[in-house]
Amino acid sequence: MKTITSVAIAALMLGLAACKPAADTKAAAAPAAAAVALIEKPKLSEEVEALPRLAGDSPAIVRINAELDRLDAAASADAAECARMGNEAGQGGGWSRWITRPMIGPAYVTLREHLDTYCGGASPSTSQTAITYDLSTGARVxxxxxxxxxxxxxxxxEQGMPAxxxxxxxxxxxxxxxxxxxxxxxxxxxxxxxxxxxxxxxxxxxxxxxxxxxxxxxxxxxxxxxxxxxxxxxxxxxxxxxxxxxxxxxxxxxxxxxxxxxxxxxxxxxxxxxxxxxxxx
Structure with missing residues (x-):
């Protein structure tokens, strides 16, 4: 009876050990909740906040950061053009931007741009634009x-719109x-x-x-x-x-x-x- 019990216990322990990798695999398949590390950038101007960049050098992150570079360059150009138009109209101009981060992982990152602009004319304008990126590809969702x-x-x-x-x-x-x-x-x-x-x-x-x-x-x-x-x-x-x-x-x-x-x-x-x-x- 003692021998049978020992064998049974050994079999039970082996069974539990065999089950453990399956549980670990299941846990690994669930999305990691860790946030993506962001690199904060200096303001483009007093009123224009820069987009953050993603830390890392994977092809997907390199692709995202390249687009964020383009978006910041476009923001600087837009702010300068707004000031020029406002000054030409004799009304002054203002172009301010701030950035929020609605989601920073796992699997997806969303950055949202908030604009307050006045480039002359009847009234100021406000707008918000959000982009969600797929971290597995670096593409927009x-x-x-x-x-x-x-x-x-x-x-x-539309023709004439920024890329x-x-x-x-x-x-x-x-x-x-x-x-x-x-x-x-x-x-x-x-x-x-x-x-x-x-x-x-x-x-x-x-x-x-x-x-x-x-x-x-x-x-x-x-x-x-x-x-x-x-x-x-x-x-x-x-x-x-x-x-x-x-x-x-x-x-x-x-x-x-x-x-x-x-x-x-x-x-x-x-x-x-x-x-x-x-x-x-």
């Missing part, structure tokens, strides 16, 4: 391919989803007061309609959608977020959903809101 269930179409390139311009995506499904979420999130009475219910009303299903900006967002653990409305109704724009279930329904790969979940849990975004100050004793 192809949202129509990544979310096939939404039937997204990317706007066609690195970020074009909107659009589809009837995306517009309906966005409007539904905006109405659901609106405090009672506010939407009618601003006339936004008219902007958000259902559109014919066969129209591509409104253009949208889209990016991966770690803080909300989802994909962010923002309407690129005309200036006259810009106040009705806002950001909504596709949840994991909505992403699955849109055909998103599980790897994207896992990366967003891991990024949210790890706090992989910046800047974060400052914690409220403790009340005085």
């Amino acid at each position: 192809n949202w129509p391919a990544l979310l096939p269930g939404l039937g997204l179409v990317q706007d066609a390139a 690195d311009y970020v074009y909107n995506v659009r589809s009837a499904q995306l517009e309906a989803l966005y409007e539904r979420k905006m109405i659901a999130d609106e405090p009672p009475g506010d939407a009618e007061g601003r006339g936004c219910l008219e902007v958000w009303k259902p559109k014919p299903a066969d129209e591509l309609g409104q253009g949208f900006k889209i990016w991966a967002d770690a803080e909300h653990g989802g994909v962010a959608i923002d309407a690129d409305y005309a200036h006259v109704v810009q106040a009705c724009a806002g950001t909504v977020y596709l949840t994991a279930d909505e992403l699955r329904a849109a055909g998103a790969p599980q790897a994207l959903i896992d990366a967003l979940t891991a990024a949210k849990a790890a706090g992989n975004w910046a800047p974060k809101e400052e914690e409220a100050a403790e009340p005085a004793a």
